[in-house]
Amino acid sequence: MKGRFLLYKELDITQELREDLNRITLGVSLGIVFFVCLNGAPFAGFVRALGVSELMYGILMSLPVVSGVFQLLAAYVLESTGARKKLFLIGGMFQRLSIIPVVLLPLVMPEELKWLTVxxxxxxxxxxAVGGAFNGVTFISWMAALVPLKIRGRFFSQRQMIFTFTGMVGGILASWILDRIGGFVGFAVVFSAVTVFAVLDILCFIRVYDPPMVKPQYRLSMKKMWKAVVQHSNFRRYLIFWAVWVFGINIAGPFFSAYMIDYLKMSYLEITLYTQVVSNILTILVIRKWGLLVDLFGNKPVLRICCTGVSVLPFLWLLATPENYMIIPFIHIFTGIFWSGIDLTSNNLVMGLSPDENRSFYVASFSMITSVVGSIVAYALGGLFMEVTAELVKGLNIVIFGRRLVNYHMLFILSAIIRFIAVTFLMSPIHEDQSVEPKEMIRRSIHLLASKRGRL
Structure with missing residues (x-):
């Protein structure tokens, strides 16, 4: 970790902190493929192969991302014990290793016991998900204490650029294996391999310094902690916006993969190349620019511009057909540009809008609300919507853009409408110190680009 192999040389920080930032980046670079597979087409294909209903598909797809439901408990344990690193390591191991039996069960259980398998x-x-709750709430608390505010934009953007590249390469290999092996054996091989790397991710944090937690002046009960979060008006406004935004994203989220697998009949390698690889290349190209803009102008204007861009994208999916789905790489050019900014700024705002005291509980409350509303409810309602509208759309015979509308398209349109509502009406009241309006950021950015002294 020493000498010329260190990253983040340009940051004005101590040598010890620089080494810790490198360990953090190495860890996520190893473990990112685990989450690429768990939250993308490979896991969607696994659930589809189980032969469950659309509603059950939505429910199962929501489970890997419902860790926020348990983060209130995780935050209370963290604030009570202060054992941040220990809880991070244990939670991370449970989160990752629990996936192994998931992918092995269909291979060892008889077909007639499908209900038991599911x-x-x-x-x-x-x-x-419980392991992920402890892992997630401790990570954000840890990073907020470890990474100085003045370098967060640059650090997290460069970190995201690096793990985006490794996730892209790993995702291609995982998809290639799935296409070659196929079936539940292929899923078992892929998820077992990525789990090994995800465990190495956790082990990278063993030597990372864990600053002492800010101890509250007096111990609050879980009820009082929750009340404090709700009464924090600015954080509450951000919480409401993000819950509606994530609901709009996730009501259709798992069905983009299903659309490509079942409707467009794309291979896993095609899905990875046209979606993940294209968007990741754009993420690598722009993420450091977003990081610099965050440090210069604040998180809120970057988040607003990126959310507005992402709100348009579901409409473009209406143009993809089994005969021609080359619109998908075009969609993911903008996905890579805008989602990288959303990922960067959303977590920064959670850290920035929450107070130092009992921050982990603010993080947990944020994750719990967005998981319940934005994940569990959204995924389940998305599945229910698909079941209810399956026959309805056939009878209506609606044509848009010269394409016959199917229930996937109706779900995508609904998703776009909810996204626009969140960005248009719920983001403006959120206040971030020292941030500027999006128009001002654009104007000053153009001026910097035109100036010989400034380069973005």
Missing amino acids: SLITFFLLVS
Whole structure:
């Protein structure tokens, strides 16, 4: 970790902190493929292969991302014990290792016991979610204490650029293996391999310094902590916006993968190349620019511009057909540009809008609300919407852009409408110190680009 191999040389920080930032980046670079597979087409294909209903598909797809439901408990344990690193390591191990039985069960359980297989898969996914709750809430608390505010934009943007590249390469290999092996054996091979790397991710944090937690002046009960979060008006406004935004994203989120697998009949390698690779290349190209803009102008204007761009994208999916789906790489050019900014700024705002005292509980409350509303409810309602509208759309025979509308398209349109509502009406009241309006950021950015002294 020493000498010329260190990253972040340009940051004005101590050598010890620089080494810790490198360990953090190395860890996520190893573990990112685990989450690429778990939150993308590979896991969607695994659930599809189980042969469950659309509603159950939505429920199972929501389980890997419902860790926020348990983060209130995780935050209370963290604030009570202060054992941040220990809880991070234990939670991370449970989150990752619980996926192994999930992908092995269909290989060892008889077909006639399918109900038991699905039940056990649900159980282990919940165990993984609980581990993810402890892992997630401790990570944000840890990074807020470790990474100085003045370098967060640049650090997290460069970190995201690096793990985006490794995730892209790993995702291609995982998709290639799935296409070659196929079936539940292929899923077992891929998820077992990525789990090994995800465990190495956690091990990278063993030597990372854990600053002492800010101790509250007096101990609050869980009820009082929750009341404090709700009464924090600015954080509450951000919480409401993000819950509606994530609901709009996730009501259709798992069905983009299903649309490509079932409707467009794309291979896993095609899906990875046209979606993940294209968007990741753009992320690598622009993420450091977003990081610099965040440090110069604040998180809110970057988030607003990026959310507005992402709100348009579901409409473009209406143009993709089984005969011609080359619109998908075009969509993911903008996905890579805008989503990289959203990922960067959303977590920064959680850290920035929450107070130092009991911050982990603010993070947990944020994750719990967005997980319940934006993940569990959204995924389930998305599945229910697909079941209810399956026959309805056939009878209506609606044509848009010269394409016959199917229930996937109706869901995508609904998703876009909800996204626009969140950005238009719920983001403006949020206040961030020292941030500027989007128009001002654009004007000053153009001036910097035109200036010989400034380069973005």
